[in-house]
Amino acid sequence: MARPTPxxxxxxxxPDGRVVEQHVLExxxxxxxxxxxxxxxxxxxxxxxxxxxxxxxSKEVYVLRRLQAEEGExxxxxxxxxxLGLHFDLTVPFARYVLENAGRLAFxxxxxxxxxxxxxxxxxxxxxxxxxxxDIDVVGAGELPYHYEVELxxxxxxxxxxxxxxxxxxxxxxxxxxxxxxxxxRGLGLGDVEGVLRQVDKLDKIGPDxxxxxxxxxxxxxxxxxxACLELAAISGTDASVVEQVRALAASYDAVTDLLxxxxxxxxxxxxxxxxxAPGVVVADLKIARGLDYYTGSVYETVLVGHEQLxxxxxxxxxxxxxxDGKNTYPGVGLSIGVSxxxxxxxxxxxVRATRGVPAAVLVAVTDEETREASDAVATAxxxxxxxxxxxxxxxxxxxxxxxxxRRGIPFVWFPGTTGEDGVxxxxxxxxxxxxxxxxxDAATWEPPAEDLWPRVVPGE
Amino acid sequence: MARPTPxxxxxxxxPDGRVVEQHVLExxxxxxxxxxxxxxxxxxxxxxxxxxxxxxxSKEVYVLRRLQAEEGExxxxxxxxxxLGLHFDLTVPFARYVLENAGRLAFxxxxxxxxxxxxxxxxxxxxxxxxxxxDIDVVGAGELPYHYEVELxxxxxxxxxxxxxxxxxxxxxxxxxxxxxxxxxRGLGLGDVEGVLRQVDKLDKIGPDxxxxxxxxxxxxxxxxxxACLELAAISGTDASVVEQVRALAASYDAVTDLLxxxxxxxxxxxxxxxxxAPGVVVADLKIARGLDYYTGSVYETVLVGHEQLxxxxxxxxxxxxxxDGKNTYPGVGLSIGVSxxxxxxxxxxxVRATRGVPAAVLVAVTDEETREASDAVATAxxxxxxxxxxxxxxxxxxxxxxxxxRRGIPFVWFPGTTGEDGVxxxxxxxxxxxxxxxxxDAATWEPPAEDLWPRVVPGE
Numbered sequence: 001m002a003r004p005t006p007x008x009x010x011x012x013x014x015p016d017g018r019v020v021e022q023h024v025l026e027x028x029x030x031x032x033x034x035x036x037x038x039x040x041x042x043x044x045x046x047x048x049x050x051x052x053x054x055x056x057x058s059k060e061v062y063v064l065r066r067l068q069a070e071e072g073e074x075x076x077x078x079x080x081x082x083x084l085g086l087h088f089d090l091t092v093p094f095a096r097y098v099l100e101n102a103g104r105l106a107f108x109x110x111x112x113x114x115x116x117x118x119x120x121x122x123x124x125x126x127x128x129x130x131x132x133x134x135d136i137d138v139v140g141a142g143e144l145p146y147h148y149e150v151e152l153x154x155x156x157x158x159x160x161x162x163x164x165x166x167x168x169x170x171x172x173x174x175x176x177x178x179x180x181x182x183x184x185x186r187g188l189g190l191g192d193v194e195g196v197l198r199q200v201d202k203l204d205k206i207g208p209d210x211x212x213x214x215x216x217x218x219x220x221x222x223x224x225x226x227x228a229c230l231e232l233a234a235i236s237g238t239d240a241s242v243v244e245q246v247r248a249l250a251a252s253y254d255a256v257t258d259l260l261x262x263x264x265x266x267x268x269x270x271x272x273x274x275x276x277x278a279p280g281v282v283v284a285d286l287k288i289a290r291g292l293d294y295y296t297g298s299v300y301e302t303v304l305v306g307h308e309q310l311x312x313x314x315x316x317x318x319x320x321x322x323x324x325d326g327k328n329t330y331p332g333v334g335l336s337i338g339v340s341x342x343x344x345x346x347x348x349x350x351x352v353r354a355t356r357g358v359p360a361a362v363l364v365a366v367t368d369e370e371t372r373e374a375s376d377a378v379a380t381a382x383x384x385x386x387x388x389x390x391x392x393x394x395x396x397x398x399x400x401x402x403x404x405x406x407r408r409g410i411p412f413v414w415f416p417g418t419t420g421e422d423g424v425x426x427x428x429x430x431x432x433x434x435x436x437x438x439x440x441x442d443a444a445t446w447e448p449p450a451e452d453l454w455p456r457v458v459p460g461e
Numbered sequence: 462m463a464r465p466t467p468x469x470x471x472x473x474x475x476p477d478g479r480v481v482e483q484h485v486l487e488x489x490x491x492x493x494x495x496x497x498x499x500x501x502x503x504x505x506x507x508x509x510x511x512x513x514x515x516x517x518x519s520k521e522v523y524v525l526r527r528l529q530a531e532e533g534e535x536x537x538x539x540x541x542x543x544x545l546g547l548h549f550d551l552t553v554p555f556a557r558y559v560l561e562n563a564g565r566l567a568f569x570x571x572x573x574x575x576x577x578x579x580x581x582x583x584x585x586x587x588x589x590x591x592x593x594x595x596d597i598d599v600v601g602a603g604e605l606p607y608h609y610e611v612e613l614x615x616x617x618x619x620x621x622x623x624x625x626x627x628x629x630x631x632x633x634x635x636x637x638x639x640x641x642x643x644x645x646x647r648g649l650g651l652g653d654v655e656g657v658l659r660q661v662d663k664l665d666k667i668g669p670d671x672x673x674x675x676x677x678x679x680x681x682x683x684x685x686x687x688x689a690c691l692e693l694a695a696i697s698g699t700d701a702s703v704v705e706q707v708r709a710l711a712a713s714y715d716a717v718t719d720l721l722x723x724x725x726x727x728x729x730x731x732x733x734x735x736x737x738x739a740p741g742v743v744v745a746d747l748k749i750a751r752g753l754d755y756y757t758g759s760v761y762e763t764v765l766v767g768h769e770q771l772x773x774x775x776x777x778x779x780x781x782x783x784x785x786d787g788k789n790t791y792p793g794v795g796l797s798i799g800v801s802x803x804x805x806x807x808x809x810x811x812x813v814r815a816t817r818g819v820p821a822a823v824l825v826a827v828t829d830e831e832t833r834e835a836s837d838a839v840a841t842a843x844x845x846x847x848x849x850x851x852x853x854x855x856x857x858x859x860x861x862x863x864x865x866x867x868r869r870g871i872p873f874v875w876f877p878g879t880t881g882e883d884g885v886x887x888x889x890x891x892x893x894x895x896x897x898x899x900x901x902x903d904a905a906t907w908e909p910p911a912e913d914l915w916p917r918v919v920p921g922e
Contacts, residue, residue, distance in 0.1 A: 003786045004511075004561045007545075010504035012558065014565055015572070018501050033915075034844040036821035036851030040479050043471035043591050044505070044577060050465075060529070066581035067522045067546070084468075085528070097473065100465045104475055106868045108854045110819075111476070116505060120527035130504050145854060147833060273834075277841070325464045358571075360497035372608060373734075380738070383495040390497030393569045393606060407567045454494075 009121065009129035011340055013347070016357030016455075021132075021343045023354075023457040024163060025114055028134045028337065031159035032112035035151075037136050040111050042093035044118075047082040050096060060119040061085040086118040090135040090336065095323035098139055098330055107141035107330075108148070114339070128340055137334030139322050144331040146266055149298040149318050150273045156302070156314050156335050157278040167352040167459030168342075173274075173281055173314070174236075174301045176288035177267045183260025184232055184250055188225050194293045195219045200233055201289035208233075228253050233287035239275055242284040243268045263297075270298060296320040300335055304345070313342050350460040356409030359455060360390035361448045362430070363405040364414045368395045374416045378428065381443035382414075387453065389414075402433055411452045414441070470582065470590035472801055474808070477818030477916075482593075482804045484815075484918040485624060486575055489595045489798065492620035493573035496612075498597050501572050503554035505579075508543040511557060521580040522546040547579040551596040551797065556784035559600055559791055568602035568791075569609070575800070589801055598795030600783050605792040607727055610759040610779050611734045617763070617775050617796050618739040628813040628920030629803075634735075634742055634775070635697075635762045637749035638728045644721025645693055645711055649686050655754045656680045661694055662750035669694075689714050694748035700736055703745040704729045724758075731759060757781040761796055765806070774803050811921040817870030820916060821851035822909045823891070824866040825875045829856045835877045839889065842904035843875075848914065850875075863894055872913045875902070 006012070013021060029039070051061050064084045087093045090113045098105065114134045121127040136155060138148045153173050160171045182193045190196050199214045208230050215226040228249070235245050243264045250256045267284055274282030291299045295317030302314035314337045322332030346352045362382055364375045372395070379389040390410065392401045398415070405413050413433055417426035430446060431438040467473070474482060490500070512522050525545045548554045551574045559566065575595045582588040597616060599609045614634050621632045643654045651657050660675045669691050676687040689710070696706050704725045711717045728745055735743030752760045756778030763775035775798045783793030807813045823843055825836045833856070840850040851871065853862045859876070866874050874894055878887035891907060892899040 003563075004557050006561065007504065007506070007508075007543075010506065012503055013501070014562060015499040015501055018499070021502075022500060033820035034847070034849045035840075036819060036849060038476040038479070038819045039483060040474070040476055041482075042473055043468065044579070045468070045471065045591070047468075061527075062525045063528050064523045064547070064581075065526060067524050068581060068583075082468075086525070096465050100467065101475060102464075106865075110851070118505070120525075120529060122529075130506070140854075148854075151837075277837075358497060358499045359494035376612075376738075379496075386495070388495045388497060390571070391612075393601075393609075404567075 009127060011128060011131070011344055013343075014357065016354040017343070017347050019354035019357060019455045020166075020347060020352055020457050021339070023166065024339060024343055024346075025132075025134065027162050028159050028339075029112065029114065031155065031162055032134075032136055035110075035136075035155050035158075037110045037112040037155075040094075040097065040113055041115060042087070042090070042097050042113065044086055044116070045084040046087050046093055046096060048085045049082070050092060051085045051088065053092075060088050060121060062118050062120050088119045089117055090115060090133050091137070091322070091334065094135070094137060094139075094334075095330070095332075099323050099325050102141070102325070102328065102330075108138050108144060109140075110136070110138045112136045128344075131338065131340035132343075134337040134339050135316075135334055137322070137332050139330050139332035141328060141330060144333065146269070146297070148333050149266065150270045152316070152333055152335055153270070153282060153298075153300050154274060154277055156300075156337065157274075157281045160302070160314065160337075161278070161281070166457045168346065169304045169306050169351070171281065171302050171304055171314070172283050174283050174285040174288050174303070175267070175270055175274075176284070176286055176292060176299050177263045177270075178292045178296055178299060178317075179259050179263025180246060180267055180286070181232070181263075181289070181292055183257045183263050184246070184255055185229070187250055187255030187257040187260055188228055188253055190219060190221055190225055190229075192219055196221075196229060197289040197292050200229060200287065203233055203287055203289075224253075228255070233289075236283055236285040236287070238271065238280060238283050240268050240272055242271060242286075246286065266297060291315065291317050294319075298333065302335075304342075307345060307349075310341065310345055313338050352457055353460050355456045355458060356411075357455070358390070358408045358410060359388040360408070360410050361387055361452050361454070362389040362412045362414050363401065363408075363410045364389055364391045364416070365398060365401045366392045366395040367416065367418055371416065371418075375414075378414055378416055378443045382446075385444075385447075387448065402431075405433055409455075412448060414443070470588060472589060472592070472805055474804075475818065477815040478804070478808050480815035480818060480916045481627075481808060481813055481918050482800070484627065485800060485804055485807075486593075486595065488623050489620045489800075490573065490575065492616065492623055493595075493597055496571075496597075496616050496619075498571045498573040498616075501555075501558065501574055502576060503548070503551070503558050503574065505547055505577070506545040507548050507554055507557060509546045510543070511553060512546045512549065514553075521549050521582060523579050523581050549580045550578055551576060551594050552598070552783070552795065555596070555598060555600075555795075556791070556793075560784050560786050563602070563786070563789065563791075569599050569605060570601075571597070571599045573597045589805075592799065592801035593804075595798040595800050596777075596795055598783070598793050600791050600793035602789060602791060605794065607730070607758070609794050610727065611731045613777070613794055613796055614731070614743060614759075614761050615735060615738050617761075617798065618735075618742045620798075621763070621775065622739070622742070627918045629807065630765045630767050630812070632742065632763050632765055632775070633744050635744050635746040635749050635764070636728070636731055636735075637745070637747055637753060637760050638724040638731075639753045639757055639760060639778075640720050640724025641707060641728055641747070642693070642724075642750070642753055644718045644724050645707070645716055646690070648711055648716030648718040648721055649689055649714055650716075651680060651682055651686055651690075653680055657682075657690060658750040658753050661690060661748065664694060664748055664750075685714075689716070694750075697744055697746040697748070699732065699741060699744050701729050701733055703732060703747075707747065727758060752776065752778050755780075759794065763796075765803070768806060768810075771802065771806055774799050813918055814921050816917045816919060817872075818916070819851070819869045819871060820849040821869070821871050822848055822913050822915070823850040823873045823875050824862065824869075824871045825850055825852045825877070826859060826862045827853045827856040828877065828879055832877065832879075836875075839875055839877055839904045843907075846905075846908075848909065863892075866894055870916075873909060875904070 316335030
């Protein structure tokens, strides 16, 4: 087999990168669990017809085919089997899980889910085709109180904030509300809300003048209506004054509607709670349009400050119908962190690093193969007290054994005492290979410094 | 969308089942890390040609196809793209990872890997098509000392043994050695070692008489040779006397070879170390044939005592060539736990259970929506001290809020003190809804009993 090369779009980490990813996942998971979210995991595949319900994502699905079936050896076995595809997000599988288990779940049901997803993106775009997402959602049966739309972005703010100590930049969660946008556009007399949102979404790419032209040319807006849309999109802020600005703008165009007022009350509640509980993190940004076409209330995007061009690392919103089985409707609100996108940036930009790529804090040296058992016994004693330990692979010269530890970042090398001709075993010694300090030690009592016990994740140099 | 039904072969757990699975995975991971294994994760897909290198598994591969490519919209984008399939184990991807990163890994490289794998098994067999495996392997560059063949099954014995406290039955790790079997057969004059192993593997299914007939009919063995094979297969035991039995048997047939002696020395080292470090767990069983056709040294299978018909839950062995790039060869030894098979049995047989399916230890009640903020503040204070807390979804009657906690197994309900007409807020109270006991409490200092803090996994009733 020739030396294999990486597959574009399928990221993998070396062991020290995996230490970083594991740490990120553990911090997220702990935060989610402290907030009462139950962990679930769904299968990687869904029936293709379920995955294709949203037209726009259909092109991204990887379809599965059993090789055996392809060969025609037993095609009849597959009769009645649904065609399967890999899930491209964790929302579609969650909605299906909720319907499938509705009778056995308690609602509102708060769950987190951390899994890989797959998207058959065009290879030349350099996008990830396989990546890890970390989602939280709350789903209700029939109804779901608005306050969850306030709480969920704050949970994410806390989770991402907990990563700041390892060197993750601060985040801004940008929020908007479908009811505000729709209420405003309808108040202006623009009925094709999705169409207007689609044009406004191009603001960052093509600028306000071009968006205004498109609103006129494609959505049939008057120049004044187009101007109003752009003025709305220009509003942003971290406190309730945003709400007053929107209301004043709408009043100046005689565009205040009940829907707008409902949306503004919601947006105010979110901004006020956020200002109290996570000051400076949540920004109402009325130009956020992406997602507003399928979410029905709040919508969220998140940028890493200083890495805005990375795009959103945590997005989501409110669905009035996350799932429905015809009889019951399940509204939901949730957000999803793009863990691979985040970790990839953390590693490539050198923002964080692992103190080592192997768990072992101690390498137990082997004096000669005849006494390997004594070295194994030391390692066993250390492990029994929760100290990760490795044993040297061969009874090479100690210099070579120390290099084994050094190459892996293992801070301590343990030398079992040798048994003299008098049959008495000398004291064990442990060497800190960074300082060179070597002291007598007993495997039943010795402890490494707490910061050396396990690999840690710390800010990059 | 109609109520969906489960897909056969794709297991999923309800939240309390997932608590069990998570716990099992954490215990395994901790044991692996204490022994110095570094965690890695590989992508879910491999080029199809890599997956098909072992003929016998080719039928099990799920092949991926981009839906977009299928539609012919941009087939040219796919030019030069390799056909991809989902991995069916974690050994093939690990071998590829080792070759791809050989220059950046330190050898011997000890890694663990816990991921899903997929096999397109025939649907009617009721086998898992998606399941979690937990693998450990050690791989060397050019050489790999034998002692790893002793250590790795002992790591698994420790990992599985650590699960006994939650109610997992004890395990027996059955070991054999390719060199013993091959040395014995060759000493007898039977050259088609794979063929003999294939027949011996049928012992449990068809019995010794039928196997003897097959050895004569298909492998060209004499009745005496067939008898010798069956006598070898009948030997088992937990101490070094096994080695003497095999040697005596071989001597009686004048079938002692150098290869047999090498294998017996290895088997003795394994059995002796195991008897010392994990008494009673490891059994030398000379009838183990499965895997011996592709492993080159030790081979391992593991049964749950009392659940032997479940088959092996942890298997593996030694490869002299785990990977090779033509220039360098990487020998390896490893074992793989079938986590889904194990967890599925634990749950279906009621051997273990989670004390609850949600993380929250406390539900903070909401007196009325106007004071939800006070309830949120209590939850925030509890979480800041590491106590998982949920807040009631609505300000329903307290009885209904207590039922919310009860349905989820949340042991404590917290009642924020109400503010009287004099503006003074009364004391908060917390109720243990199991005993009904309700006491004054302060969110800054109150602690639940340690056993209630997080969901635990305990033996079933």
